Amino acid sequence: MPKIYIAADHGGYDLKEVLLSHLKGAEVVNLGTDSLESVDYPMYADKLADHLKADPTAVGILICGTGLGMSMAANRHLHIRAARCSTGLDAELARRHNNANVLCLGGRTLGTELAKHILDHFLQASFEGGRHQRRVNQFSDPAC
Numbered sequence: 049m050p051k052i053y054i055a056a057d058h059g060g061y062d063l064k065e066v067l068l069s070h071l072k073g074a075e076v077v078n079l080g081t082d083s084l085e086s087v088d089y090p091m092y093a094d095k096l097a098d099h100l101k102a103d104p105t106a107v108g109i110l111i112c113g114t115g116l117g118m119s120m121a122a123n124r125h126l127h128i129r130a131a132r133c134s135t136g137l138d139a140e141l142a143r144r145h146n147n148a149n150v151l152c153l154g155g156r157t158l159g160t161e162l163a164k165h166i167l168d169h170f171l172q173a174s175f176e177g178g179r180h181q182r183r184v185n186q187f188s189d190p191a192c
């Protein structure tokens with residue numbers, strides 16, 4: 049299992065705590081937030097992206113109310129491939145085909161059992177390379 053960095057805003061705090069318990073025994077670094085006090089999610093996405101830059105074999109989990117804001121903020125970083133997933137199959141294919149290195153989850157849109165199921169699929173799958181590598185390489189081409 050890869051090392052895992054995890055961060056959330058106030059909308060994802062409760063789910064982050066659930067997933068931290070679920071991940072007991074794994075190497076996990078909690079980057080906050082650590083309360084329900086309102087915070088701005090881009091700061092946490094940026095913090096996690098900085099850690100993954102220094103530790104490129106690790107993966108990340110970002111949680112906000114919907115997972116949407118976190119994915120948008122995280123994907124501004126060229127070394128991040130963040131996937132907002134709502135099914136186990138999303139998460140599995142995000143790893144197998146897109147080499148996602150960050151899983152984004154919605155703390156207010158997913159039940160806890162579903163979120164654990166999505167996370168397990170994300171962690172169990174691995175990148176298939178081949179034609180998918182060629183496509184993923186094109187992410188770093190300049191966009192129009």
Ligand code: RB5
Nearest residue numbers: 059112113114116117118
């Ligand atoms: C915070 O209220 C909420 O906007 C945030 O958690 C997230 O859902 C944004 O995408």
